[in-house]
Amino acid sequence: MSTLARVLDELGTTLIDLLAGDPGRADDVGGVVIDDPLDDQVLPGQALVLGIGLREPAEISARLAELGTHDAAALMVRAPLAVTDEIIAAAEHSGVALLGLAPGASWTQLAALLRSLLAEDDVGPGETLGGLPSGDLFALANAVAALIGAPVTIEDRSSRVLAFSGRQEDTDPSRVETILGRQVPRKYSQSLEQRGVFRRLYRSGGPVYIDSMPGDETVLPRMAIAVRAGDEILGSIWAVVREPLPDDRARAFCDAANLVALHLMRQRAGADVERRLRADLVSTAVEGGAGAAEALRRLGLADQAAVVLALALEDSHGDDPARHAEHLAQRQQIADALAMHLSAVHPRAAAALVGDVAYAILPVSQDDAAARTATDFRNRIGDRPAVLIGVGPVADGLGLAKSKAGADLVLRVLRAGRGRGPVARLSDVHSEGLLLELSDRIAERGDGLSGPLARLVAYDRKHNACLVQTLGAWLDAFGDVAAASAAVFVHPSTFRYRLRRLSEVGEIDLTDPDVRFALMLQLRLWHPGG
Structure with missing residues (x-):
């Protein structure tokens, strides 16, 4: 039985002390939750709440009283703590035990240890x-x-x-x-x-x-x-x-x-089965279709707004066969770390590795909140291995497929090196995403480069010239010759000569705004040397 008394028996003396209250009042502990006073959290029944940062007796007493109304099992704070009569009375009246975490112990490690201890057996209850x-x-x-x-x-x-x-x-x-x-x-x-x-x-x-x-x-x-x-x-x-x-x-x-x-071995086998089942549920939920509603119900995420996160290793696409096993292990480790981090922040969040991408369903109503959570995770794990995280738009109920599509597009932008950081929302890379989708359409139709830009490319290759570079610099500088010439390290007079030459070779009217827009779009979609 995963009772509060068992937690104290297994982790007591070294990690945890009972400061106030009766641990025998709680039945099975329903989960571990990191307390966030700024978030309207929904606590599972008989939750063990980690009160990180709670120090003052008054705020601890108030939190005990509030947790009592949510049927929590215990509140844990950092020891040593002067236990006042007010705290003892609050613990007794609320029925919520107060525990102290030993100095030097890590909250993150404690959360992992508690979840390991409280996890339901993956086999039958009598095995x-x-x-x-x-x-x-x-x-x-x-x-x-x-x-x-x-x-x-x-x-x-x-x-x-x-x-x-x-x-x-x-x-x-x-x-x-x-x-x-x-x-x-x-x-x-x-x-x-x-x-x-x-x-x-x-x-x-x-x-x-x-x-x-x-x-x-x-x-x-x-x-x-x-x-x-x-x-x-x-x-x-x-x-x-x-x-x-x-x-x-x-x-x-x-x-x-x-x-x-x-x-x-039995634990590992059970964990593998549990992992595959969760991956199937998450995959079904984010793909949409006939089984999505049942998958969301089994994940405890039905009928609520959520955001899909897509996470991948920065250097794992186009795997070298020699490093395939290493990347496979890294992906699973990162997916497990993401699942642990999200469950600490949002108890109902779900995450699993699907192919080479870890998908997470985060029950929040704003994509900026999801982006903050993703950024916090990225900062915690550091750059070894480096990961990229795409944050999809908010979706309601069975609309997670749209959020997944957005997260996938953001991840593609980040993998292409067009993002401004390792974590981004769809609104952050909107224009880059549109260009990628347009490139996909062009590739599907098999269209090649044509028109004035094609003539400039052919001329550059034949004469070892740089008219395409000159055009790109001029367009990027909004026609400012001084700035454009400095960008390509040539004299302004030389740059003006090249502008006249590219107008003649490409038969381009640079005074026409439609022509300039078409050339700028082609340059964004076409990669020289690619």
């Missing part, structure tokens, strides 16, 4: 592996810790913490820092790498004893064992010990690694 609920890594970590008599963490290949047991307060600062950041600190992982620990761990079929880190006596020894599925390394289990485990506990450690492998 177990080794007597434990399938995929429940926290229960598994506690069971392993009880077997070997030492606090443990279960980590993936990248030393990210998947779950941890109790009794972590009996360990060392390195372990506490690992759990707070949900990642082994870089200085410790580098030390292990330099000492050849990972090489020994992945080559060994049993537990490996690791001495204290040289130069840092505060770091206790470890016993670690690799978690394998056949020849594949899935991760590892790390126990904080004082000395090597006795033979009987070492054998139990090996047996535990086999059980952890089963749980990780």
Whole structure:
């Protein structure tokens, strides 16, 4: 059961403290929501609300009272906090427990950890592996810790913490820092790498004893064992010990690694099924058609305004076959990161990878709000890998296909290098989008370059001249010869001569506004050298 009491049992002492209220009042926690006082949020029942930035007792008390009217389970704020009588009374009256997040812990990592802990099982409610609920890594970590008599963490290949047991307060600062950041600190992982620990761990079929880190006596020894599925390394289990485990506990450690492998494989298989199902629902919803209404209903997005986001890696189109696998993994990682970010901002948002583009449905009524959310995500992940995000127009109900078409067009503009940033709305690239659509029409009809511009191109190629460049510079400068000649680095007199020459060669009347417009449009649609 994903109750508030279980959250405190699994994450307490190290990450979370109960500051006020009774956690036993809440039934199953209905979701994790980042509190935004500037947004009219719709909270799921029994929500666990992350009150980022709440510090003053008065505002905390007021927020507890308000959350009580929305049937929330708990409010979490940053500790340490002076718990006043006013706060205790507000928690008691509202029925909303107040939790404190340990100093140094990341809100982002906590949100991910909570969602992992509270996620519904991807298998039947009664399915177990080794007597434990399938995929429940926290229960598994506690069971392993009880077997070997030492606090443990279960980590993936990248030393990210998947779950941890109790009794972590009996360990060392390195372990506490690992759990707070949900990642082994870089200085410790580098030390292990330099000492050849990972090489020994992945080559060994049993537990490996690791001495204290040289130069840092505060770091206790470890016993670690690799978690394998056949020849594949899935991760590892790390126990904080004082000395090597006795033979009987070492054998139990090996047996535990086999059980952890089963749980990780079952969890991964369930995640793959869940991911494919969500991708099908998102794809059906944004494409429109007969199944769109049912897909939106199953996503919880029926009968409301929404915006479609289209996200792609900046350098992944036209993939090099040698980098195909790398790009495939990057796309899925970015899609998962986008889904997590959007669910924290808008609990009902949905995102999935469809082909090489990640699509997201964001339930907002304004495209500028969607653009701000997309920009915030882009800023959070940085430039490795660099991504481009197209924001479609707002659509109502079953009109998401129109929003998707707009987002796709914006993404095309950005991929063509015609945008002014990595995130754009359709209104931001309206003219560039029109030019791309016009280019598509011309390409469909198979039309080639003709008229005066075709004559100038032929002359330039035959005589190695630059009349087309001269014309483009003059049109871009609105006929200002001084500015145009400076743009192409020639003397104004030379530029005037070239203007007269291109008028003769192309048989162009530069005084005719219709002729100038037609030439400017052709130059925008035609790419020299392309």
